[in-house]
Amino acid sequence: MAIVAGVDIGNSTTEVCLADFAVSGRRFLAGSIVKTTGIKGTAANVPGIVLALEEALQQVGLALPDLTEIRLNEATPVIGDLAMETITETIITESTMIGHNPATPGGIGLGVGVTVPFDRLAGVKAGERIICIIPGGIDFEDAARELNAAASRGVDLQGAVARQDDAVLIVNRLHRKIPVLDEVTFIDRVPPGMLAAVEVAAAGQSIKNLSNPYGIATVFQLSAEETKMVVPIARALIGNRSAVVIRTPRGDVKARTIPAGLISLSGEKGRTDIDVEAGAAKIMAAVEQVQPVQDVQGEAGTNVNGMLERVRQVMSELTGQPLDAMKIQDILAVDTFVPQKVQGGLAGEFALENAVALAAMVKTSRLPMQQIADQLRRQLGVRVVIAGVEANMAIRGALTTPGTDKPLAILDMGGGSTDAAIISRDERTSAIHLAGAGDMVTMLIHSELGLNDLALAEEIKMYPLAKVESLYHIRLEDGTVQFFEQHLPPQVFSRVVILKESEMIPIPTDHPLDKIRHVRREAKRRVFVTNALRALTRVAPTGNIRHISFVVLVGGSALDFEVADMVTDALAEYGIVCGRGNIRGTEGPRNAVATGLVLSYPDERAGSA
The missing domain is CATH 3.50.30.70 (Swiveling domain of dehydratase reactivase alpha subunit)
Structure with a gap:
């Protein structure tokens, strides 16, 4: 008997799939999910991994010493940041x-x-x-x-x-x-x-x-x-x-123009410079022109350079690798607005100014993952293996969704990155790893609504809205009305609220419900739908999305109450069958990578025999 744990280290969560490999065959035992500790792909992930393993093992009456092998995904650290490249700044002297x-x-x-x-x-x-x-x-x-x-x-x-x-x-x-x-x-x-x-x-x-x-x-x-x-x-x-x-x-009166700065993109197809002031569409066109991207640099003395260098610096410190070894392998640019304080205002006025948000993905060596594996091995006394690339493992897991078959493409939309992979009938695979996912959506909502509360922006992203019109009824964002037998808390009266499970969270802004809903949906569309199309184009045969027949959505963002529908609608015009995965028929879109890591265990044993 061999007790094998697949561990998927994500930007937001760490997931475990536990299975028993016996002579009679494989049997899935349990699964767990905890919040990722530290930035994905760094040694700070270890406490979260241990906690997730303990939770899964406790469900079936086992302990850490009972493990035969721990299989990790090859996690690529991703840092999303808003480069706040304001094109004009309101200066009223x-x-x-x-x-x-x-x-x-x-x-x-x-x-x-x-x-x-x-x-x-x-x-x-x-x-x-x-x-x-x-x-x-x-x-x-x-x-x-x-x-x-x-x-x-x-x-x-x-x-x-x-x-x-x-x-x-x-x-x-x-x-x-x-x-x-x-x-x-x-x-x-x-x-x-x-x-x-x-x-x-x-x-x-x-x-x-x-x-x-x-x-x-x-x-x-x-x-x-x-x-x-x-x-x-x-x-x-x-x-x-x-x-x-x-x-x-x-x-x-002066409207001072700030140089937004140039981004220099280096890729396998060449090198190009693009001014941030040109906007997100031009930046992303430049990315596609040189992709796959090998590195991204910002013009010295500009905000975009500061953002990119900050990302490199953070990853260098966390991984212990030299700063010049930190290469940015992808960026996602999104047009947005940021509230800028009006100088000379009499009541703390703000004006919305054009800005470009950037998510950058840093490519590090295998060294940080090896450090995680070594630390786990020393701490737990269990064999630890870096088993495979995230997207390829997600395909294996997605294929356990009832009603799926090869050829199959998956979209794994997590907190910091969007992964896509495709597997053909003859087992050939192709995968891509792109910057930008749920964390970027949260930052866009936070910025455009001027919330000063990232946790509140996260909840606006995750849950529907309503307007409390009296102490006994609310109007939902779809226009329907819900009545209550008991009066609502007075602090939510006449406020826009987040409908979070069994509670209502008032949003402390003057924005109307329609504005908040529009910002939320546009942020998701600009990140998730854009990245879904971008990722599938990269992995599709001959680069044509129409050659893909089936797409399974996996990852935390596939659980979102509207993202899956948005992506499904966007792919419908290409004749693609798309929907949320149901890993192992029980887990929904969660646990795909962890399940794939477990499923790859017999392959490795056979290869080493």
């Missing part, structure tokens, strides 16, 4: 200030006038067009009384800007309604005597004038050249219900 808070403005309309501090309101002459600046500490009743008094003297009161959350309370007490914007955090920065514009839209609508460069040009009588320069201001205010723009003495 101290000479032009903007502020907005779309939640609680008062009044409706556009007001244009000269800024006057609240304590100087009594000295304003009749007929002067003004915007009153109300600092913190002023009671809303006192503010309304003074504004009414000024208006009764003939002052042309066009609007007001308040520090406190008092806009509605103030407007409700005014004899003549004016647009009032509140919660302007840095109101002390507003200089007196400057031309300003305040705009408030009706509930459910957004401003029209101050989010339009020509509207700003009309208000401030700008030239054509000056109008070009106010585009960042308009962009920062798009979609808001209220806004204030103040022009100070110098009045200069």
